[in-house]
Amino acid sequence: MTTNIAFIGFGGVGQALAEILAEKKESLLESYGFDSKIVAVADVMKGSVYDPEGLHVNDLLEAVRDTGSVEAYEGSSNLIKGLSSIDTITNSNADVIVEVTFTDVNTGEPAITHCRTAFEHHKSVVTTNKGPVALAYRELAELAANNDVFFGFEGTVMSGTPALRMPIETLAGNKITEIRGILNGTTNYILSEMEKGQSYEGALSKAQELGYAEADPTSDVEGYDARYKAAILSNYIMGVEISHTDVYCEGITHITKNQVQSALKENKKWKLLARIKQENGTVVASVQPECIDATDPLASVTGATNAILYECDLSGPILLTGAGAGLKETGFSLLIDLIHYQKQKKLTKI
CATH class of the missing domain: 3.30.360.10 (Dihydrodipicolinate Reductase; domain 2)
Known part of the structure; x- marks a missing residue:
């Protein structure tokens, strides 16, 4: 079964993960049974796009690199532009939210709100943001467990090195x-x-x-x-x-x-x-x-x-x-979480 993914934040790390998912699509399916489709991207600076049937990753990356805006992407007639991050979380058909926004570590926002909203709507989250785990780990972990969803944050300590x-x-x-x-x-x-x-x-x-x-x-x-x-x-x-x-x-x-x-x-x-x-x-x-x-x-x-x-x-x-840093390395940390999401999905049928 295909996992639909929505990116909240689409800077260097988010784009690195999108590249990895495109490059390794066949090997991830063969090795882990993980088949994914990026359906939405919402970024406070780059705009937002949503297509329930999926976005063409290479065209999306080309659009954002050429223009600085994901809204320059031209997809199918199903394409919706201009959704907020919260609307993207709540109203898209995403199964997993990749939360990679620029977040204030003193407050953990907006990442904490994004995680909380996703869990309340029965959606899993993988993130590299330190704020949610440093400031609200117990609350968010319990909320994820109560809603039978996955909470992954491998990249918060040593990027792609699996310190957690x-x-x-x-x-x-x-x-x-x-x-x-x-x-x-x-x-x-x-x-x-x-x-x-x-x-x-x-x-x-x-x-x-x-x-x-x-x-x-x-x-x-x-x-x-x-x-x-x-x-x-x-x-x-x-x-x-x-x-x-x-x-x-x-x-x-x-x-x-x-x-x-x-x-x-x-x-x-x-x-x-x-x-x-x-x-x-x-x-x-x-x-x-x-x-x-x-x-x-x-x-x-x-x-x-x-x-x-x-x-x-x-x-x-x-x-x-x-x-402990690097775009590809941090993108890889998110991939680690997505693979473990897939393993948990098989065991618990998330």
């Missing part, structure tokens, strides 16, 4: 007592450049030139991005609900080249680390710079790479490394 799916499935049976991680590639890149002799300002400028850092890098360098991810790891992996405001947070802006170079001489390295530790049913979480021994598994992670270390009672420490 792996510990839940592959490490099942272990008790994870602590999670330590380099969860922000921008700050890790900056600190790696400072090890090479760059000043903080010079390393940040280079990160911006390469696209690792935004023009306003505050969320990265002050640790806010990693703080939201720490809350997600506690909420989902540890099963203990905390708010991002419960996570102690300190950034790297005060770290100097001299500190980094002095640490190297002592066989140590500076890293911005997230720590989530569980003790007696409670969690203590923090994000802050730490000077760690060069023998620490996380010390060897350089550049814009992310890494996460799970302390397990049975298997011992398990280290996972990979890209």
Whole structure:
């Protein structure tokens, strides 16, 4: 049975997923029985289109890249333009909502409202937005379960590197007592450049030139991005609900080249680390710079790479490394969720 998909938000990540679905359509059907059709796109800047019979992906991508608007797409006589995101969720024939809007992480909006609306209308959601999982995970997970729909958010912590799916499935049976991680590639890149002799300002400028850092890098360098991810790891992996405001947070802006170079001489390295530790049913979480021994598994992670270390009672420490950003990588994280949606659909007949 074909899964109808609606995109809420159609920036780089959404377009990357659309490309992946088109490129891998046959292999996804053959390997997983997953057959999909994109029926709608709604984007606050690019407009909206809806065709219950499906949109031609390549023509849609060409239209948005040529004009900046999905409404330049010309489809069949069934095509409807101008629907709002909420109307697209509630009135389209989509089975799954791909929620990839630009969202305010302080409020989680508009993503939280989009997720809530989808679940209330018996539609599944896959998202890369941190806000819904960091700020409203329990409410949304319960709402999804009560309406027998799927809620996927693999890409919220380490993009296409399965930092959430792996510990839940592959490490099942272990008790994870602590999670330590380099969860922000921008700050890790900056600190790696400072090890090479760059000043903080010079390393940040280079990160911006390469696209690792935004023009306003505050969320990265002050640790806010990693703080939201720490809350997600506690909420989902540890099963203990905390708010991002419960996570102690300190950034790297005060770290100097001299500190980094002095640490190297002592066989140590500076890293911005997230720590989530569980003790007696409670969690203590923090994000802050730490000077760690060069023998620490996380010390060897350089550049814009992310890494996460799970302390397990049975298997011992398990280290996972990979890209924490990138359009294709993040698009892949959504594909991971869609494949698991298909598996759950077979088991529960969503």
